Amino acid sequence: MSDKSKKPQKLKARLPRGFVDREAADIRAVNEMTAKIREVYERYGFDPVETPLFEYTDALGKFLPDADRPNEGVFSLQDDDDQWMSLRYDLTAPLARHVAENFNEIQLPYRTYRAGYVFRNEKPGPGRFRQFMQFDADSVGAPGVQADAEMCMMMADTLEALGLKGQYAIRVNNRKLLDGVLEIIGLGGEENTEKRLIVLRAMDKLDKFGIPGVRLLLGEGRKDESGDFTKGAGLDETRIDRVVELLEATKRSAEETLDAIAAVVGNNETAKQGFEELRTIAHLIIAAGYTDRVFISPSVVRGLEYYTGPVYEAELTFDVTNEKGEKVVFGSVGGGGRYDGLVSRFMGQPVPATGFSIGVSRLMTALKNLGKLGQDDVIAPVLVTVMDGDVESMSRYQKFTQALRAAGVRAEMYQGNWKKFGNQLKYADRRGCPIAIIQGGDERAQGVVQLKDLIEGKRLSGEITDNAEWREARVAQDVVPEGELVGKVLEILAAQAEDRRRAKGETTPYDSKPYDPNQEPYSDADV
Incomplete structure (x- = not known):
């Protein structure tokens, strides 16, 4: 058998010991x-x-x-x-x-x-x-x-x-x-350098072993629960007492x-x-x-x-x-x-x-x-889906994506195999995308885009049991003119943020009564 017929051996992916990948x-x-x-x-x-x-x-x-x-x-x-x-x-x-x-x-x-x-x-x-x-x-x-x-x-x-x-x-x-x-x-003196280090190491164990454990380490030594013995500094009781007095x-x-x-x-x-x-x-x-x-x-x-x-x-x-x-x-x-x-x-x-x-x-x-870090989860990007792969369509999808980014919205245009649309929505679900934007040929002809509120849609799918409830629920899908895309996305994201805030039990003075633009600002007495 020639060497050409041998399959090349795959390189094994190995993380070096003592190191970690950070997500x-x-x-x-x-x-x-x-x-x-x-x-x-x-x-x-x-x-x-x-x-x-x-x-x-x-x-x-x-x-x-x-x-x-x-x-x-x-x-x-x-x-x-x-x-x-x-x-x-x-x-x-x-x-x-x-x-x-x-x-x-x-x-x-x-x-x-x-x-x-x-x-x-x-x-x-x-x-x-x-x-x-x-x-x-x-x-x-x-x-x-x-x-x-x-x-x-x-x-x-x-x-x-x-x-x-x-x-x-x-x-x-x-x-x-x-x-x-x-x-x-x-x-x-230099002749006691090593012994000083042993004493200091024993003193450093106060939080771990308490005074009794430190006394053992300052003296003959200490045996732990497993039976392992740590040799001590060999001090007499008088000198141990002076060290403990400081501790x-x-x-x-x-x-x-x-x-x-x-x-x-x-x-x-x-x-x-x-x-x-x-x-x-x-x-x-x-x-x-x-x-x-x-x-x-x-x-x-x-x-x-x-x-x-x-x-x-x-x-x-x-x-x-x-x-x-x-x-x-x-x-x-x-x-x-x-x-x-x-x-x-x-x-x-x-x-x-x-x-x-x-x-x-x-x-x-x-x-x-303690829950004091990483509690404000980063919102996954809004996904602009791809329905058609021709240059004109791709250009429009890219234009939508850049308009959202210019408005400060985290957004991405789908970069995988666009021909299987179901995979795009699965991708959005796995990523936790808040909104999916869809424009096929019919929508493009009318100059509109579909917006799917994926967060609300996921909630409704678990709560709603019949068509009547579905019709009365908050709309999880909307159609807007292309020129209103960015404004509608910002509106949906704001509603989702409010839902998250209320779910955490957070309130503001404005929760107790509707906002009236002609009213004087709220004071503590209004709350």
Whole structure:
């Protein structure tokens, strides 16, 4: 048998592991959400900036892979002059590179925001993807903690703008405070770097395991329900008590929390610096009226090692059901802090900076679960059907379509096999088209078009049982002169919008009495 007789093997369509395709509803939901976030950032005086997806690998800081493992944690490749480049791991390291490279041209403080995808070459799992979107805001060249306080207020205003009033908390701590307490219990110096990280990771598990679980992780270790054992930091009870005392310092008010922190700090200089910065932030929060949204919380531990001062986290406080059927707090949707050393790596001089990042996908999930996103469904296009395929007829259909678009109506002319008209109406049904426009030879000769109200027609088909009811019902099909096509379409779309509004139980003062153009405007007394 010759090679010519062999059938070519079909290419298998495969989505790469850890990646997702996004459909129209999710894309629109993200656009709706990011537009609201962007509006808040702009109101605070921040400007957009965009960096490329790729950076030279050595610019990624702590995520720099080993020379013999260039794809460890990041996706990397070599360019044509053998330099390693990597897909960005976050949006902060590229910003640091951008600032350093353009330092003499930019105006400090440099207040910017940017949204974009970041990439992690890590094992994917449930809810854990290799590509996801972040939305960051940063202020570079702002040394005072008033910049950190403002970031926390901007995070609060962002969540308010997304409809989450009363369902979130912005929690603020300081890495100097944490580092100082670790010095107090004898874990200062480079020789204790690894042990400090173990302690910080244990503290970060407070929300998940509570104080008893954290005590185990600070001590010999903790065994979970499955029997897996996590080795602890190996601290004695006295040192564990000091760490727990800090974790429990969060009180009802900022003043009470600061008093409790002061009792833990003692005379340690590092911890005192962190305490003073937190106290300044607390005063700014009180003065601005944000005490019900932004809280001093010494249990906050941000994971990235480059934070050098205040750290903050945005947490959604309502309950959700996890995969085990348990009620748990939704938790963090973003956070950040001060990173005074990141830009300095390129500069050889101190460059203060602070910023935060929102996890777009996670926040979008929360908003959709609460019904605060994607509720205003995009209306499917009005369909101009095709009855005849000659050039003259097609030209008329195209003219109708463009006239609707010019009036702001979403519209499309059928592009499939026009010879099977039933398929066109099936297509309109599957698309959820609100109206179908029909003009055959007879209608064209009379200069008219048929309009089918597909939404009303679908409702009537389910409710009407005899011809008498059909004659008395709202007309689901109409014939109008070509010149009145656009006006009639707008009228039908308005009626459909009113039906949707009433179905949701929404009312206006005008629902209670008919509109009279000669009447004075409605007042509250009329309702």
